[in-house]
Amino acid sequence: MIHQHTLRLATHGKGTYELTDQLAELVRASGVRRGLVNVFLRHTSASLVIYENADPSARADLLRFFEQLVPDDLTGYAHTAEGPDDLTSHLRMALTRTSEQIPIVDGRLGLGTWQGVFLFEHRHAPHRREVLVTVLGE
Amino acid sequence: MIHQHTLRLATHGKGTYELTDQLAELVRASGVRRGLVNVFLRHTSASLVIYENADPSARADLLRFFEQLVPDDLTGYAHTAEGPDDLTSHLRMALTRTSEQIPIVDGRLGLGTWQGVFLFEHRHAPHRREVLVTVLGE
Amino acid sequence: MIHQHTLRLATHGKGTYELTDQLAELVRASGVRRGLVNVFLRHTSASLVIYENADPSARADLLRFFEQLVPDDLTGYAHTAEGPDDLTSHLRMALTRTSEQIPIVDGRLGLGTWQGVFLFEHRHAPHRREVLVTVLGE
Numbered sequence: 001m002i003h004q005h006t007l008r009l010a011t012h013g014k015g016t017y018e019l020t021d022q023l024a025e026l027v028r029a030s031g032v033r034r035g036l037v038n039v040f041l042r043h044t045s046a047s048l049v050i051y052e053n054a055d056p057s058a059r060a061d062l063l064r065f066f067e068q069l070v071p072d073d074l075t076g077y078a079h080t081a082e083g084p085d086d087l088t089s090h091l092r093m094a095l096t097r098t099s100e101q102i103p104i105v106d107g108r109l110g111l112g113t114w115q116g117v118f119l120f121e122h123r124h125a126p127h128r129r130e131v132l133v134t135v136l137g138e
Numbered sequence: 139m140i141h142q143h144t145l146r147l148a149t150h151g152k153g154t155y156e157l158t159d160q161l162a163e164l165v166r167a168s169g170v171r172r173g174l175v176n177v178f179l180r181h182t183s184a185s186l187v188i189y190e191n192a193d194p195s196a197r198a199d200l201l202r203f204f205e206q207l208v209p210d211d212l213t214g215y216a217h218t219a220e221g222p223d224d225l226t227s228h229l230r231m232a233l234t235r236t237s238e239q240i241p242i243v244d245g246r247l248g249l250g251t252w253q254g255v256f257l258f259e260h261r262h263a264p265h266r267r268e269v270l271v272t273v274l275g276e
Numbered sequence: 277m278i279h280q281h282t283l284r285l286a287t288h289g290k291g292t293y294e295l296t297d298q299l300a301e302l303v304r305a306s307g308v309r310r311g312l313v314n315v316f317l318r319h320t321s322a323s324l325v326i327y328e329n330a331d332p333s334a335r336a337d338l339l340r341f342f343e344q345l346v347p348d349d350l351t352g353y354a355h356t357a358e359g360p361d362d363l364t365s366h367l368r369m370a371l372t373r374t375s376e377q378i379p380i381v382d383g384r385l386g387l388g389t390w391q392g393v394f395l396f397e398h399r400h401a402p403h404r405r406e407v408l409v410t411v412l413g414e
Contacts, residue, residue, distance in 0.1 A: 002310050002414055004381060034140050036176055036272055038312055040379050042388030044328040050236040052182040052228050057216040064215060065208070065229050070341070077340060078333040090328050091341050098326045098391075099377045101237045103178050103272045105142060110270050112180030115236075132386050134312055134379045136274070136412065138140055172278050174314050174410055188374040190320040190366050195354040202353060203346070203367050239375045241316050241410045243280060248408050250318030253374075274412065276278055 001138060003030040007131040011121040014085075016051065016059045019131065020116045023102070024109050026133050033107045035137015039117060040099040042130045045089035046121045047096040053116025062120075066092050089122035096120055104137050139276060141168040145269040149259040152223075154189065154197045157269065158254045161240070162247050164271050171245045173275015177255060178237040180268045183227030184259045185234040191254025200258075204230050227260035234258055242275050277414060279306040283407040287397040290361075292327065292335045295407065296392045299378070300385050302409050309383045311413015315393060316375040318406045321365035322397045323372040329392025338396075342368050365398035372396055380413050 005026050009017060019039070027037055041048050052058040070091045072084045079087040100117055103110035111117075119129060143164050149155060157177070165175055179186050190196040208229045210222045217225040238255060241248035249255075257267060281302050285293060295315070303313055317324050328334040346367045348360045355363040376393060379386035387393075395405060 004310060004379065034142060034272075036274065038377050038379060040377070040386060042386070042391065044326070044388070044390050049232050050182070051232060052217075055217055055219070058225065058228055061215045061217045061225050062229065062232060065212075069207075069345075074341075077337045079328075079331055079337045081331070087334065087337050090334055091338065094325050094327060094338060095233055095371055097235070097373070101176050101178070101239055101377060103142065103176060103270045105270065110178060110180070112182070112268070114182050115180065130388070132379045132381065134310075136312065172280060172410075174412065187370050188320070189370060190355075193355055193357070196363065196366055199353045199355045199363050200367065200370060203350075207345075233371055235373070239314050239316070239377055241280065241314060241408045243408065248316060248318070250320070250406070252320050253318065 001032055003135040005133045007133060009119060009129045011129055012126045013124055014063060014121055016118040016120055018116050018118050023117055027104055027109055027135060030135040032104050032135050032137035035104045037102050037104060038099060038134040040132040042132060044093055045123050046119060046129055047093040047098060048100050049096045049118050049120050050100055050115050051118050052114050054114050085124050092122045139170055141273040143271045145271060147257060147267045149267055150264045151262055152201060152259055154256040154258055156254050156256050161255055165242055165247055165273060168273040170242050170273050170275035173242045175240050175242060176237055176272040178270040180270060182231055183261050184257060184267055185231040185236060186238050187234045187256050187258050188238055188253050189256050190252050192252050223262050230260045277308055279411040281409045283409060285395060285405045287405055288402045289400055290339060290397055292394040292396055294392050294394050299393055303380055303385055303411060306411040308380055308411050308413035311380045313378050313380060314375060314410040316408040318408060320369055321399050322395060322405055323369040323374060324376050325372045325394050325396050326376055326391050327394050328390050330390050361400050368398045
């Protein structure tokens with residue numbers, strides 16, 4: 001069995017946006033008991049990450065760290081047509097993930113206790129984002 | 139055909155722990171000749187990485203590099219309730235991988251000559267880790 | 277349905293090499309209408325990344341950034357038998373991706389408008405690289 005669905009999200013600035021509940025519901029609705037779900041982000045200036053979902057400070061620190069690792073005031077770079085958060089968005093995306101694959105066990109997402117799935121938005125301006133969800137299994 | 143299995147590992151401090159042989163055995167036992175295996179780590183303070191498995195110095199250097207890239211003495215961060223290797227474990231996980239997908243070719247893992255699959259433990263204290271292995275194929 | 281194919285590429289130095297058209301053709305030829313394609317690189321000194329494919333300056337900047345993040349003149353490291361771009365190739369690989377998973381929607385790659393799939397070569401010397409492509413679906 002293969003089910004596909006597109007999630008549409010409106011982001012309002014840099015940060016993490018949790019998708020876990022929507023994914024869990026898509027898996028439940030699919031009827032798949034054992035298999036995999038592929039979560040695929042169709043953009044290059046945002047990314048996905050499975051991350052600690054209990055303490056919001058861990059996510060605030062993730063943002064802080066990436067602002068330091070790939071600072072928006074990078075100099076000596078060429079791809080800046082769309083502003084100072086253009087290239088850095090691509091770089092932060094390349095350092096994290098475009099897709100996640102999560103096992104489905106007994107009809108549910110096989111995530112660990114502290115794992116959530118997040119869209120990691122790297123742009124300041126509001127954006128509309130599409131996430132393709134593909135459920136495979138039996 | 140879909141087969142699922144949970145690998146349980148005891149880690150004893152930061153470092154890399156190879157899973158390749160256990161994965162190869164699970165693939166062999168599944169009887170799948172062509173397909174994919176998904177390896178999924180159910181934790182946020184450890185990660186997975188496919189890495190050079192011939193020369194142990196390459197793995198020692200991986201650790202050394204991550205100690206520099208995400209130093210445990212980071213200042214200005216909030217998520218430190220579980221000690222100085224708490225947040226940095228999450229960050230190192232986000233920079234590497236939570237799951238790996240490996241093709242199955244002729245009944246065997248399709249890894250290259252120098253590729254091994256490693257659990258990358260980011261915590262000092264001993265931990266019990268769970269890895270969900272899902273084999274899909276024919 | 278499961279189809280497997282090996283792409284062989286000759287690289288000529290550090291840089292990005294686009295695979296999107298070859299992947300699209302393999303998906304088309306497979307006849308799969310809905311499913312996933314797994315793209316797996318069988319090497320530890322090169323990696324894969326889905327990245328902005330419209331403006332070549334974005335890819336030049338990706339290289340520049342990784343030269344800064346993991347500089348070839350790293351000191352204090354042990355795994356240098358194959359020269360100064362040996363260890364740094366492994367580290368850059370670990371920070372990006374060994375495989376990508378892309379949904380197949382209506383018989384085509386479900387990539388976003390600006391997404392391309394690239395082999396990211398981290399070695400100076402020419403190399404022959406193998407990419408295993410596995411198409412699963414219906």
